[in-house]
Amino acid sequence: MDEAPPVDGDGMALDGTRIDGTRIDAVLFDVFGTVVDWRGSVAREVEMWSQERGLGIDAADFADRWRERYQPSMEPIRHGEREFVPLDVLHRESLEALLAEEQITASADEIERLVLAWHRLDPWPDTIEGIARLKARHIVAPLSNGNIAMMLDVAKRAGIPWDAILGAEVVRAYKPAPEAYLRTAALLALPPERCMLVAAHNYDLEAASQCGFRTAFVVRPRQYGPDQRIDLAPEGDWDVVVDSFPAVAAALGA
Template identity: 55%
Template sequence: MDVGALVFDVFGTVVDWRAGVAREAARLLGPGVDAAAFADAWRARYEPSMQRVRGGERPFVPLDALHRESLPEALAEVGAGPVPDDVAGELVLAWHRLDPWPDAVPGLTRLRRRFVLAPLSNGGVRLLVDLARRGGLPWDLVLGAEVAGHYKPDPQVYDSAPRLLALPPSRVCLVAAHTDDLAAARARGLATAYVHRPAEFGGDPVPPATDPHADLSVGSLEELAAALGC
């Protein structure tokens, strides 16, 4: 692939959202709550909350606001009652405290030798900065939903990357563990690379091993670096 920049989905592709949210939930909610089930219940509200923005039912707000709004329903689903505002705030910040997959930092470090790197995530700017500082993610800049004022898979998010990087869309590659994200990027002319993350949802369901429509399918970011000659 003749690309000059790689942009990355973050939740599930670069960081392990499920383990991180469950870890913080266990700390903040105590042993009476199934922390993994809570993480899954909260994540299940991720897409519906963004769809209300995409569909024009409400103006764009950063992901932290959507997470805060969906928190009471997620707590109720796992039998937890309302929590004080300070605990709710700390739970929202769980999404700022996720750890990278073990291959992420080594792979990104290798890739940065040849390519401009940026997240192209539905996470807000401060969230992405916090993840980078916590995990040592070597981004060159931050792109994504809050920069574009839209949530993926709205085309404006994908279009913003080549525009801001001053590259043709074909020279920007989206790297993601989600085939729907990659399909939306291809529809806007971006190159795509699929990363298999079998443990993203705790092993159930297991995502497909490859994306036959992607330019590359790999099992890690280190494998991606090797495939791109880094």
Template identity: 55%
Template sequence: MSALPGVKALVFDTFGTVVDWRSGIARDARTFLAKHKRDDIDPLGFADAWRKKYQPAMEAVRSGKRPFTRLDVLHRENLDALLADHGISAGKAELDWLNRAWHRLDPWPDAIPGLLRLRAKHFLAPLSNGNILLLANMAKRAGIPWDAVLGAEAAQAYKPQREAYTRTAEILGLEPGEVALVAAHNGDLAAARKAGLKTAFVLRSHEHGPDQATDLRADSDWEAIVGSFEELADRLGC
């Protein structure tokens, strides 16, 4: 029996749940920093600092202080600010390349095998704060088998806004309870549940590196609690 009876679509948080953003950003940051002879800057620390600007940038949109702005633009603004903090200047082409590091992230080892199994019985799509081109490029490079590429740009809302979840279900032509969010973040799952979606927690204990202090366990009675996508496939009978 499935742990998510009645669920027709699985939608996935992407950064941290499907892909390892920290290692991928650090990889390209290492190349960029070496070119600029900045071996005083730790590439992993650079990735963390860039990511730290992520929520404040989206909050300006969520609060209504600025109109909906896709994540590629927010990432670029955050990158420009981060480089200014370090006194680094670069040309447009080089900055465009580094900003697209978010398009070139690698999946966790269990992600693709698990998604292929889950796809046999469920419709799969990202429910991410990423924009469509970012998520499509990521999927094309990594072989992520989405049935559709959705995300904040489609919903015109950033998680954890309720509309990010309900509009995704509406786009799919489903009731919220026929959709389950799969995420490694308890806060994301809490917002999804409040919006009527079912929930599945997958542990990603190294998303933020070896000293990670958050989301090391499920904080609630999510419908499924697993350690990998393949374990989720087992729980859903796939």
């Protein structure tokens, strides 16, 4: 990594090529799937609960079905049909609907504990090293749809050295609404082109790119489990395409 190739002229880069890191002040991260393994972490907690109760739930499948309700749950807020509420609230509503569908009864304490499983997500093995390297010369912060308390709990537990907690709850807009990216850049007093979004999801990078952000695609081939079929390759002309956070740091010369 110390012997990275020289910076090319226009700052565009493919896998392994560097871009000019001095042109970027803030490196902002999608979190679910990009920074942390939400599926494995939530499934672990569902499995513990299922065993305690003797429910015999397929925990990974349960996590997937809970997550299926994630995008639809934000739609009314994105379209102005509902006031902004934090993701913890949407997670709770989605869980209650899923439990009802499955005809599983759960106490208020059990529901609280499951909702808070999203506050105990494990980072991917390369997450901390990459963010720590980037932090030396860049602002590093989550730009997630997760709420502030969730992001703080995850970071404190995992030791993620964020400079700030940004994202949906701060700007009161859920990605991929343009306001989520543009208001974040405005809060940082930065033009969008001095912000980079790091994400393992093409749709998120597409929306950020439309707002003028620089983009880094990090492939996370197991974020949806062993049968992942999407987000295995870049689907846009992203500035950086890599397979780990240290490789993002290397691409920016950090």
